Amino acid sequence: MKLASLSHGREGRLVVVSADLTRATDAFPVVATLQAALDDWERLAPRLADLAEGLEHGSVPSFRFHEHDCAAPLPRAFQWLDGSAYVNHVELARKARGAAMPENFWTDPLMYQGGSDAPLAPRAPIHARSEEDGIDFEAEIAVITGDVPMGATREQALAAIRLVMLANDVSLRNRIPSELAKGFGFIQSKPSTSFSPVAVTPGALGSAWRDGKLHRPLLAQLNGAPFGRPDAGTDMTFDFGTLIAHAAATRRLSAGTIIGSGTVSNRDADGGPGKPVAEGGVGYACIAEQRMVETLRQGEPKTSFLRFGDTVRIEMKDADGHSIFGAIEQEVLPHD
Amino acid sequence: MKLASLSHGREGRLVVVSADLTRATDAFPVVATLQAALDDWERLAPRLADLAEGLEHGSVPSFRFHEHDCAAPLPRAFQWLDGSAYVNHVELARKARGAAMPENFWTDPLMYQGGSDAPLAPRAPIHARSEEDGIDFEAEIAVITGDVPMGATREQALAAIRLVMLANDVSLRNRIPSELAKGFGFIQSKPSTSFSPVAVTPGALGSAWRDGKLHRPLLAQLNGAPFGRPDAGTDMTFDFGTLIAHAAATRRLSAGTIIGSGTVSNRDADGGPGKPVAEGGVGYACIAEQRMVETLRQGEPKTSFLRFGDTVRIEMKDADGHSIFGAIEQEVLPHD
Numbered sequence: 001m002k003l004a005s006l007s008h009g010r011e012g013r014l015v016v017v018s019a020d021l022t023r024a025t026d027a028f029p030v031v032a033t034l035q036a037a038l039d040d041w042e043r044l045a046p047r048l049a050d051l052a053e054g055l056e057h058g059s060v061p062s063f064r065f066h067e068h069d070c071a072a073p074l075p076r077a078f079q080w081l082d083g084s085a086y087v088n089h090v091e092l093a094r095k096a097r098g099a100a101m102p103e104n105f106w107t108d109p110l111m112y113q114g115g116s117d118a119p120l121a122p123r124a125p126i127h128a129r130s131e132e133d134g135i136d137f138e139a140e141i142a143v144i145t146g147d148v149p150m151g152a153t154r155e156q157a158l159a160a161i162r163l164v165m166l167a168n169d170v171s172l173r174n175r176i177p178s179e180l181a182k183g184f185g186f187i188q189s190k191p192s193t194s195f196s197p198v199a200v201t202p203g204a205l206g207s208a209w210r211d212g213k214l215h216r217p218l219l220a221q222l223n224g225a226p227f228g229r230p231d232a233g234t235d236m237t238f239d240f241g242t243l244i245a246h247a248a249a250t251r252r253l254s255a256g257t258i259i260g261s262g263t264v265s266n267r268d269a270d271g272g273p274g275k276p277v278a279e280g281g282v283g284y285a286c287i288a289e290q291r292m293v294e295t296l297r298q299g300e301p302k303t304s305f306l307r308f309g310d311t312v313r314i315e316m317k318d319a320d321g322h323s324i325f326g327a328i329e330q331e332v333l334p335h336d
Numbered sequence: 337m338k339l340a341s342l343s344h345g346r347e348g349r350l351v352v353v354s355a356d357l358t359r360a361t362d363a364f365p366v367v368a369t370l371q372a373a374l375d376d377w378e379r380l381a382p383r384l385a386d387l388a389e390g391l392e393h394g395s396v397p398s399f400r401f402h403e404h405d406c407a408a409p410l411p412r413a414f415q416w417l418d419g420s421a422y423v424n425h426v427e428l429a430r431k432a433r434g435a436a437m438p439e440n441f442w443t444d445p446l447m448y449q450g451g452s453d454a455p456l457a458p459r460a461p462i463h464a465r466s467e468e469d470g471i472d473f474e475a476e477i478a479v480i481t482g483d484v485p486m487g488a489t490r491e492q493a494l495a496a497i498r499l500v501m502l503a504n505d506v507s508l509r510n511r512i513p514s515e516l517a518k519g520f521g522f523i524q525s526k527p528s529t530s531f532s533p534v535a536v537t538p539g540a541l542g543s544a545w546r547d548g549k550l551h552r553p554l555l556a557q558l559n560g561a562p563f564g565r566p567d568a569g570t571d572m573t574f575d576f577g578t579l580i581a582h583a584a585a586t587r588r589l590s591a592g593t594i595i596g597s598g599t600v601s602n603r604d605a606d607g608g609p610g611k612p613v614a615e616g617g618v619g620y621a622c623i624a625e626q627r628m629v630e631t632l633r634q635g636e637p638k639t640s641f642l643r644f645g646d647t648v649r650i651e652m653k654d655a656d657g658h659s660i661f662g663a664i665e666q667e668v669l670p671h672d
Contacts, residue, residue, distance in 0.1 A: 010375055039346055078413070078453035110518055111520060111523050112520040112523075113448075116414060117590035117593055150463065182446055183519050183521070185449060185519070187417065187582070188582070189586075251451060251527040254454045335486055
């Protein structure tokens with residue numbers, strides 16, 4: 001089943017979307033918003049699934065689905081916790097600035113609590129106050145959970161995953177070092193995150209969803225050119241069950257909690273840092289990682305962070321080349 | 337005007353509470369939940385104020401108000417950002433562990449993004465998995481904002497404050513050092529926060545609310561004995577306008593955002609660390625601070641963190657000795 005929230009007021013208007021993303025039907029006969037659906041998922045999900053089946057069969061009223069009409073699947077959410085599950089990315093970042101990575105980073109997930117009150121729609125511009133902030137994208141996988149009890153096991157956590165989507169964890173790189181030094185996490189260096197138009201149930205992802213990971217290349221484009229296509233199922237040190245259990249260690253998580261994977265990152269076939277797409281590598285899911293690799297290989301970064309007018313596109317395709325979640329596509333613009 | 341959310345489903349049931357906290361009237365004729373009221377505050381607040389006036393005059397139906405029937409004013413919230421505005425507290429923490437405090441801590445607020453999806457009701461137990469985690473309370477002031485645009489000035493931020501309340505930022509002290517070292521903020525060391533039964537408009541706080549600060553002693557009790565009574569208007573380095581503007585520097589904040597002051601903390605009259613209540617001082621708004629002062633004065637901490645069965649009470653009284661927000665009163669219990 002695929003769900004989306006059309007832009008409409010603060011909560012959006014929940015629609016069920018066809019598997020091929022061409023048509024949608026209003027979920028209103030069942031439930032008006034995605035948060036309300038998540039609040040009572042056991043009862044409502046089967047009824048939404050009936051609508052999805054009717055949509056495929058043409059037996060319910062439907063309309064043309066346009067990705068650019070979408071808000072984030074949860075147009076505002078009660079929680080957004082973003083992990084750093086691809087430890088390769090973290091290790092590269094450390095190497096590039098000559099710092100050792102603590103050994104426990106391989107066993108104890110990094111995770112930060114992000115702002116969830118005002119996510120960006122998948123086609124909304126990224127408004128930033130200054131290019132000097134080092135504006136970057138981070139292409140990620142994210143899941144939406146049901147209620148998760150305090151102290152949940154990995155298995156309980158996996159069972160609580162309701163929906164899967166893509167995220168662009170917009171980052172202001174030049175504001176990160178001073179916030180990181182304070183230890184309190186990211187406030188100014190992590191503005192609003194954006195999410196894919198469509199959220200998909202794990203069951204509808206088929207064999208691509210297994211072991212708490214999504215095994216497909218995550219496609220990132222910068223100004224229409226391929227920038228990265230790392231596989232989200234490869235080099236993911238902490239699967240989503242482990243990330244959720246980490247978050248729930250000392251507190252319960254409410255239905256509608258979004259958990260992110262962190263920037264998807266693959267090592268090269270030889271075990272070293274991945275190569276750029278231009279050199280036949282899988283490239284990167286953020287500019288910072290390309291800059292890290294440039295620093296390691298050439299002594300300094302060559303690629304600039306995002307400029308006003310740049311466009312980022314993040315998407316994932318199934319084995320037949322069809323978009324699974326629709327595309328995040330955002331232009332970077334100056335804040336008025 | 338005073339507002340509370342009675343425990344009812346996930347969103348609570350909004351009531352208007354009398355100034356003396358004895359009676360309440362259902363807000364339902366105007367709006368069902370506090371979040372919905374905040375979403376459309378300009379239009380709805382005057383109508384809620386009419387109910388409040390009717391309540392005082394006995395001209396609307398009312399019922400006895402019981403603080404223990406309350407959920408948090410926002411039973412789930414889209415954002416909780418907690419500052420550390422009482423830099424004295426931060427400086428003491430550093431001194432006690434022999435670390436220097438960076439000079440910019442006096443000019444650049446510390447702030448972390450906390451979990452807002454599952455706040456605790458003011459009389460709900462604090463469930464913890466182990467006393468070994470170093471369970472502590474932190475008595476704070478918190479405000480709820482309306483929509484705040486990106487890049488808001490301090491003055492715009494102050495004007496966006498809709499309600500004021502008290503908070504208990506429950507902390508697991510022994511989990512903090514490892515999370516702080518990672519730089520990504522607090523996930524496991526900051527379980528659910530609790531809030532006072534009642535949230536109060538700045539206007540109803542009279543002269544106690546000025547300069548973006550609440551000028552009254554914040555009363556903390558441990559097992560029925562006074563533990564601290566620092567004045568929340570004293571030694572607050574960053575007022576709420578400054579804290580909100582810091583949070584909104586690179587992103588907008590949605591209506592219903594909660595901003596916390598951090599642990600209230602006063603210096604002693606001689607400029608040194610505050611003295612315990614037992615020695616005639618104003619005491620402390622968390623156990624950690626008493627332990628810091630013990631470490632500085634006696635070489636090691638003497639007071640233990642919270643044990644199962646301990647009870648914490650946090651309250652604030654007006655000049656006539658009447659409770660303003662109702663009391664947070666929580667027993668610490670083992671998690672099942």
